Amino acid sequence: MINYTKIAVGTDGSDSSLEAVRAAASLARVYDAELIIMSAWYAASGSLLNAPHSDVSSVPIVEEDVAEEHxxxxxxxxxxxxxxxxELRKIAGAPAAALTKEVADLGVDLLVVGNKGVNTLTGRVFGxxxxxxVRNSTVNVMIVNTAQDRI
Known part of the structure; x- marks a missing residue:
């Protein structure tokens, strides 16, 4: 029988990530597990692959106080x-790498994330x-379908 004792979830303040938080919190309640909510902050931006369009070529900057609000x-x-x-944790670094490292360091059983970007062309091209x-995690990962029009 699977029994989760530590569940982590990442948030960037988006509606999608808050749906993931809702799912993770429900699981934490059911399993009587500790819930660790994490938000990554980073202070770097720049062009990705020298892409000509700035809307898909820059990594957004998330300041530490914004992560706190999230x-x-x-x-x-x-x-x-x-x-x-x-438990609330601000973590420094790019979101995917920071989440997977923190999860491994904390002994988390399950990591929950929203599916934001999975079904977009930009997400498929740039990641x-x-x-x-999912690719880098050492623990189980649950991807929450956060689409508003899901059936």
Whole structure:
């Protein structure tokens, strides 16, 4: 029988990531697990592969105080879902790499992420966080379908 004791979820403040937080919090409630909500912050941007279009060529900058805001919002969502043991963690670095490293360091059993970017052309060409997390994670990963029009 699978029994999760530590569940982690990443958030960037997007609606998609908050749906992932909601799912992770529900699982934490069901398994009576600790929920670790993480938000990556990084202070670097630049062109990806010298792409000519700036909208797909820059890595956004997420400041530490913005990550803190994302965590507070996500904590509210988690508490609405009944998660009782919630830890908030700001982690420095690019989101996918930072999440997988932190999860390994903390002994997490399950990592939950939203599917933002998985079904986009940009995500397929330049990569996306859920795919990178699955590719590099040493623990089980749950990808939450966060599409508003899902059936």
């Amino acid at each position: 965590l507070r919002t996500a904590q509210g969502v988690a508490e609405e879902e009944g998660a009782t043991r919630v 996306n966080i859920p795919t990178e997390v």
